[in-house]
Amino acid sequence: MATAKSGRQRAAAPDALPVEPVDTSYLRTLVGYNARRASLAIIETFMVRMAPYDLKVVDFSVLSLVAHNPGITSRQLCAALSVLPPNLVGLIATLERRGLIERLPHPSDGRAMGVHLTPQGTELMLQAEKTAFDLEMDATSRLTDAERKTLIRLLQKVYTPAD
Amino acid sequence: MATAKSGRQRAAAPDALPVEPVDTSYLRTLVGYNARRASLAIIETFMVRMAPYDLKVVDFSVLSLVAHNPGITSRQLCAALSVLPPNLVGLIATLERRGLIERLPHPSDGRAMGVHLTPQGTELMLQAEKTAFDLEMDATSRLTDAERKTLIRLLQKVYTPAD
DNA sequence: TATTGTTATACTCTATAACTATA
DNA sequence: TATAGTTATAGAGTATAACAATA
Structure with a gap:
């Protein structure tokens, strides 16, 4: 499946003309198909709700890792x-220009730089992580707390290699 | 999260030097993060196993929908x-050039074309859907049959809008 | 007037090669 | 010799605008 980011290309507006239904029952038997659709549905919500912070998914992921792994x-x-390293460069540069992160010399490796949140970055992420939590709850509102926990556990079993 | 398609950029070869572990515990509390990682893990396996058929995920999805929805x-x-329509054009053209599909005039709408599998396309998809099933089982081998069924049900609850 | 399918094109994301500074 | 980070660039994927043919 290839899917939209903006939701703009969704097939139809809310009151659009009826479209002959397509039988997707085979694809729906595949874990990969369902996982991809679910992740895209959540990401779509994520992008909308994170727009006020001007953070894309990858920006949020980087800042969150920096927040919980200073340096x-x-x-x-x-x-x-x-x-890939070349693709992180511009991303980091932009976050640094925005004053959300700063890069300090690594204490033990002269080649590397340690990334830290600035006070502004810390403040932004406090709000952004709260928003992420809220948005997740909304995007998965059809699940009970127990189901949400089960879902996460099963997903981790899929992508975590066996011991 | 942004993730590889080829697996080539994986951080390290099997016996690479140890990398200081990163705390990802916060991200792992998010359904979206876990869903994305799981779907990418399966898609990675999919691409490898479908390479002999020269089918990408979107190609397989198109052919599968055509197989189960002739015309x-x-x-x-x-x-x-x-x-998006402009992006389907080249995709369809390639599958047609490969002799896997054919387009016939739509019976009731002169603007549209109905897409059908050719005998070669039918033969390819019989094998490809079998491979997809096998690959799914391998990629989710840590799940029991009951867990796999639960996982699919919960994922569908995430992306299917409430009645 | 609206829709199907198309062309042309722009934008974003991801990947590869090659370089520097340090280990 | 290998690694961290960078630059430049190529390629794939996704987006918008505008058009012809048909409804």
């Missing part, structure tokens, strides 16, 4: 988020 | 897969 290096961010 | 139109494919 993390670009190398570690790339590994944790599966972003 | 489906481009318009319907776009809506079902959230692909």
Whole structure:
């Protein structure tokens, strides 16, 4: 499946003409199809609700990792988020220009730089993580707390390699 | 999170030097983060196992919808897969050039074309859907059958709008 | 007037090669 | 020799505008 980011290309406006229904029952038997649709649905909500902070998913992920891992290096961010180093450069530069992060010399490795949140970055992430929590609850409002917990556990079993 | 398609940019080769672990516990509390990682893990496996058929995820999705909805139109494919019409054109053209699909005049709408599988396309999809099933089982081998069923049900609750 | 399908094109995201400074 | 970070650039994926043919 290939899916929209903006939601703009959704097939139809709320009151659009009826579209002949398509049988998607086979695709719906695939875990990959369902996982992709669910993640895109949540990401769509995420983008809308994070727009006020001017944060994309990857920006939020970087800032969140920096918040919980002060002094993390670009190398570690790339590994944790599966972003290629050349593609992280501009991202980090923009966050630094916005005054959300600062880069300090790494204490033990002269090649590396440790990334830290600035006070503004810390303040922004306090709000952003709260928003992320709220938005997650809204996007998964059809799940009970127990179901949400089960869902997360099963998803982690899928992407976490067996011991 | 932004993640690789090829797996090539994985942080380290199997026996690479140890990397200081990063605390991802916060991100792991988010359904969206876990759903995205799980879907990417399965898609990575999908791409490897479908390479012999020269099918990407979107190609497989299109062919599968055509297989189960003979005569489906481009318009319907776009809506079902959230692909924008201009981006479906080349995709369809390639599948047609490969002899996997054919487009026939739509019986009741002169503007539209109905898409059908050719015998070769039918033969390919029989094998490809079998491969998809096997690959899904392998990619989710840590789940029991009951867990896999639960996972699919909960994912559908996330992306399916409430009645 | 609205819709299907199309072309052309712009924008974003992801990937590869090559370089520097340090280990 | 290998690694962290960077630059430049190529390629894939996704978006918008505008058009012809048909409804």
